[in-house]
Amino acid sequence: VAHRLHSTYTSTTSIIPTLHTPGRRCLATQAQQPTAAQESDDKRERVVILGSGWGGYTLSRRLSPKTFAPLIISPRSYFVFTPLLTNTASGSLDFSNIVEPVRDPRSKVNFIQGAARGVNLKKKTVLCEATVVKSGVTESPRTLEEHRGTEEGPETRNKQPMHPYLEWEQGEMFEVPYDKLVIAVGAVSRTFGTPGVRENAMFFKDIGDAKRVKRRLRECFELAVLPFTTPEMRKWLLSFAIVGAGPTGIELAASLRDFIYSDLMALYPSLNGIPKITLYDVAPKVLSMFDESLSRYAMETMKREGVDIKTSHHVKSLRWGVPGAPPPYHMDPKRCLTLTTEEDGELGVGMCVWVTGNAMPKFITESLDSVEEFPTDSIHSIEGSSPAPADAEKVSWKFKKAPKNGPLLVDGYLRVQLQNEKGQTAVLRDVFALGDNAMPEKGAPPATAQATSQEAKWLADRLNKNEVGKTPPFSFRDLGTMAYIGDERALMQIPHTGDRGASNFLPEGIKGRTASLIWKTAYISMSISWRNKLRVAFRWMLNKIFGRDISRF
Ligand code: FAD
Secondary structure, three states, X not given: OHHHHHOOOEEOHHHHHHHOOOOOOOOOOOOOOOOHHHHOOOOOEEEEEEOOOHHHHHHHHHOOOOOEEEEEEEOOXXXXXXXXXXXXXXXXXXXXXHEEEOXXXXXXXXXXXXXXXXXXXXXXXXXXXXXXXXXXXXXXXXXXXXXXXXXXXXHHOOOOOOOHHHHOOOOOEEEEEOOEEXXXXXXXXXXXXXXXXXXXXXOOOOHHHHHHXXXXXXXXXXXXXXXXXXXXXXXXXXXXXXEOOOHHHHHHHHHHHHHHHHHHHHHOHHHOOOOEEEEEOOOOOOOOOOOHHHHHHHHHHHHHOOEEEEOOOOEEEEEEOOOOOOOXXXXXXXXXXXXXXXXXXXXXXXXXXXXXXXEOOHHHHHHOOEEOOOOHHHEEEEOOEOOOOHHHHHOOEXXXXXXXXXXXXXXXXXXXXXXXXXXOEEEEEXXXXXXXXXXXXXXXXXXXXXXXXXXXXXXXHHHHOOOOOOOOOXXXXXXXXXXXXXXXXXXXXXXXXXXXXXXXXXXXXXXEHHHHHHHHHHHHHHOOOHHHHHHHHHHHHHHHHHOOOOOOO
């Protein structure tokens, strides 16, 4: 351990060709300087945590600082309280109200702003790309990911040369040693390969996305009132499509609806009756994880509030330009996009937000695929037998994943597993995965913040007590599900804990204004810092008096 902590981060110019990213330019030429932590005589185990989201951030704060030296590596220098992200897009909260900085003088957690690009299980190192870019924009790796394509795989990657302004976003490469590694890089939005969606839709995972949605919404209103805007174009610009009627899609539609009707319409009285929000989903009902009666209540309430809900609708493509226009199609933010569905044909929209579910990021699908050198010393067991047999190195191994390039399959202790060509499974001793990028083989919890933070706390406690493999495996405890449906109404599904077991829900949960009050109280109390608990509570109160923030940055 001491040896690893003393080692410097090394420049990895020679490793660049193995990164499967044709044409990329390496900016690193000199060896990196050792950090203060590395120069110290720290004897604690270094836990490298990939990701600063619900999994990584929660785990880092819970690990015992006496035993472990946690180091978060993430392109994002902050944690986002995702359940309130929709509130920031609709001006109900400031963006700063829902983020927590990873660097915090009170915590003993170290941080490097970078993105993991590969893992060497034999050397126990992570290959990273620095993402501290000139402008301080932390979304740069996403921009690159989007350019190269993610879930659709290498064959669909954009073959065009990168736009010059993206070139400088490539960072220096360096290696970081670990004693224990925790992979919590989350998920990206699934587009199902729908033409034009990756390039033209807005996604909704991070602060940058929420800013873009708010800015575009305001932009569409300003474009709509320009004197030369035709009535037809006005109608298209003020049609907002949200694809995916799960909790995020529903809450986003509800929040934008509140914003438009309670705040924006007072500013644009001439546009009265024109703005329209439409929710699309292939499923026959919304909020499928809720009880039938709650799901029906959500649909009826939102329809009454003016949100058009189009279930059993299949989106076929999304492009810039007006309906019926011939190609070529060029991005023109001054005009509308065209969304095509199998059922309704072409429709002009000012913005389309895509929230249809999770796909794995390129780090999981490509970097964590085959294992170049079998890490015999790091194997806990193969098919239950420990230690690993000597001939295990002779066959080729891959990371074990759920079908169709799904999440990493982990065992009950969240340990990452490998699989060989004979179908045998090996469990890694010091590499763990949790959150949206991982799935326990038995009793997989839903991909939610609730489940992820439970996993992170559970793993930190097991590591602190050196109990991994010695206690019962992780099991998810369902604490209920909530969704805001607009006009101060919400739904709350309470898990049934009676005779029928935790998976059976009460036929009726709580709905309406009472549920909305519980929803607000719950999220104030769950916000991480006292600073943000108070900021959120005060902002919600101030909104009642002064309205939401309508600024467009
Ligand atoms: P994330 O929280 O997404 O964190 C992933 C982290 O990994 C990020 O910091 C990212 O920057 C970093 N990263 C990405 N690539 C790399 C890389 N190559 N190297 C290093 N770091 C990397 N769940 C609920 O339970 N209740 C809710 O109300 C709820 N509302 C939601 C609302 C929205 C808008 C969204 C998007 C999600 C919501 N969820 C909710 C789901 C919940 O946010 C996720 O399940 C949860 O964030 C998963 O945690 P995670 O740590 O796996 O991933």
